[in-house]
Amino acid sequence: MPDIYNAFLSRIEISSSVSGPLSGIRVAVKDNISTKNIPTTCASKILLGYIPPYDAHAVELLKAAGATIAGKTNMDEFGMGTTTENSAFCPALNPRDVTRVAGGSSGGSAAAVAGGLVPMALGSDTGGSIRCPASYCGIVGLKPSYGRVSRYGLIAYANSFEQIGPMAANVADTAKLFSVIAGHDSRDSTSVSKPYDLTGLYAGIKGKIVGVPKEYFGEGVDKHVAAAVTAAIDRLEDLGAAIREVSLPSLQYALAAYYVTCTCEASSNLDRFDGVRYGPEPEMNLPWHDAYTSVRKMGFGPEVRRRILLGTFSLSAGHYGKYYVKAQHAKQLIRRDFFRVLTDCDLLAGPTMPNVAPKLGELIADPLQMYQTDILTVPVNIAGIPAISVPCGTAHGMPVGLQLMGRMFGEDDLLNAALAYEEAI
Amino acid sequence: MVSKNEVLHTAKLADIGIDTSELGNFTEQLNAILEYFDILDTLSADDVLERPLVNVFREDNVSTSLPQEDVLRNSHNPEDGYIRAPRVI
């Protein structure tokens, strides 16, 4: 099938001879996940020509489960964006309306699934990068609990927030892919031993308490989106869940805490791209700072350079205490807030995105406005808890995502609830 | 407010390069975003940070390194097994 959505950066068909739960299933892999002997670019010119000599842990698991690697998918450069317009290799298009963005940063993975090119894909979620494109393209996407899937081989954008996660056309496939990639990996010091198995998937949602944080229906949430999500929450009640309004007051700090932390970490993570060991060749006869500067100026796109500048500034002498340190304390408040409401509630529900997929070019000029569309997805990355986006009707003719958030390592509750909802509509 | 000079200095710290033509725009955007970050300044930093994980180690065992050709494959014009880099003097 031709890739009319620009979902892939490279298409390959590497089938595994192993027989396993994914035998014969084609899986697309986001291009920030390292694949041995297959170019891995993070949709950046700075990684042009780079061929990893190793597989990410998640890719090893895919191969061991018998999957066919169908290609590497388009994304916002290094995961920095909400639309995949920050790809150095043209945006991915939304299969539901090709004049609109696919969402980001895992826009290629979402478009590949929504466009029917593959049944499932791996994405990565730092501040919503799986859930946002899943919501915009009308598919299912799961951001696992921090540590549940190994980050080994995932090219780091913001280490303390990100996870590799499954994306698929339906909940059952999402759960199946998740069951393959979850588990401990000794090469990631933040990895925990929490495998996932599919046996309880049809447990339903009866008797579960679903909290609805009022902050998820605040100013800036499109009222048609809010209406679709409210209807979905009513549906959960019909299915036997008890609905309760809750509040997470610390969310006022979430976006700032998120962007401070992720730009600080990113600025440091991305300093290694100097062309010496991989990437475009630096001018060897220039002094190193000059050679590096010209490679990096050419190799990074505007959004990446903006975030490197922001992070570098926030970490520099005299600013660290005001930004980074405060962001860590905000993170703690937010985590405590979530843990508190999730003592009484089994799940939380709200919209994934405050809007539907914008038109191509609509948000690109104003970075801060684009950052603000992450307001409903970043909190769970800060708290480390899992969240899933599942399609729940439309607004303005485009898909809307219902976001379910759970306790630490409570993915089974999320998947069971999402499946029950999916089957009921 | 962050000045253009501070943005220039930051760009230098990050070896990122910045053109005079971009400087105004970057400075304006950075200021808008940093102003948004100011909300964090209302928080206290006295709390002890909780640690979900402590003491994660590996045993001191040797594992196989990459073959030299894999190490050199992505570099440019390696010489006698050494990787070539820009000059430092």
Place this chain on the structure above:
Amino acid sequence: MADEETNVIIGLEVHCQLDTKSKLFCGCSANFRADAPNTHVCPVCLGLPGALPVLNKNAIEFALRVAKALNCTFTKEGEFCRKNYFYPDLVKAYQITMGDSPLATGGYIEIEDDAGNPKIVSLTRIHVEEDPGRLVHMGSKERGHYTLVDYNRSGIPLIEMVTEPELSSPKEARRLLSKLRATLEYLDVFDPEKDGSIRVDANISFRGHERVEIKNISSYKGVEKALTFEITRQKNLIRRGGTIARETRHFQERKGTTSSARSKETATDYRYFPEPDLPVIRVADWVETIALPELPDARRDRFMQQYSIAVGHARTITGDLRLAEFYEGIVDVGATVAASWVADILIGELNYRGMALETVTTRAQEFKNLISLVRSKTITDKAGVEVLRVWLDNLYAGDRTETPAQIVARLGLSREDGSSFRVIVEQTLASNHQAIADHKAGKKGALNFIVGQVLKETKGKSEPREIHAMVAELIGE
């Protein structure tokens, strides 16, 4: 001593490679020195995108041993952080090190000051960090202006030990380094024989003047030399009315001088922040389980007590673990004589030939036999030294067949009875009337001349004391 010198303040930052099997954050072998460049690297220590560090438990165990031995206070929580800067030897453009939360703080080391009195030098902190790669070619007109890099060293664990600025002379600095080296060796965490396994940054200032940092000195001697040079340079500058600039300087080992590093290099803002890929470490319980071996000072005191040897001998012998073990292996030949042979003779002869101690430690029995020959008066002390020299020369040349006893036999060095030298003594006296006259006139040492002549004539087979007695007898005293 000039006034300025009493006002010198020196502090050291000592980096030693910890002798682990694998690197600090990956399983690559740390035993890289004999191998081709870039053959001990993996995605982690090459800083490939996506690779993650996992902390080597032994590296921390080793550092904890050191911190415990140096009487440090352990921090509640040790935290790794990133020190961000660009340089071709640094694969990730940050070094994983420890910042505000090191493993341990405080502690002290006891050394001797220049007058031989005990002196306590306080430690500021101890932490663990990764070594960068190594630049083997820095660019030249002949070979091209680029740099060549070997990343085999990238990720080797380093322990950094920082002292307070409490040292007062280059010699004290050197003694501190020797003490530190011995301690780390006793703790079995460090191999000083490995090339480049220790690197020192030294801070030096004159009271009331700015501080200068000398970076990356890679030998004990180098530290003393660099500091001595720096004292002279700063002293002259102050005398001429100049001001000392607060700066970083590099030490040129070959020239024995320091030169200013460009200010560009020193103005870096390292943007430290916690390493998000590594959980914090808590060591309180762990430290309790660490049992320390006998350390150099304790062994020195034990040797003095158990073997009744002089403090100087005990200090020299216990200052090197292998030497101390060697000594204890031969001590039954006679503690005092063995101490003297090891501390006063053997070390000098080995150093003179540039030979490693191992040449002898593996042949302890032969060395012991040599001392026995002296003890049993089969050969004289002087002949003993001669035999040692021949034996070492043989070993140096790769000849391991001849034992000391065989050397004695071959060279005919067996001690002979004093009476067999009577003729030589008589002849010597006969041809040195002046010396006898001088002696009788009360000139001290006049007889020594005659004794020396006889010793020379008898080629070391005679004992000076006996010859002296014979001379005295023959001139009627």
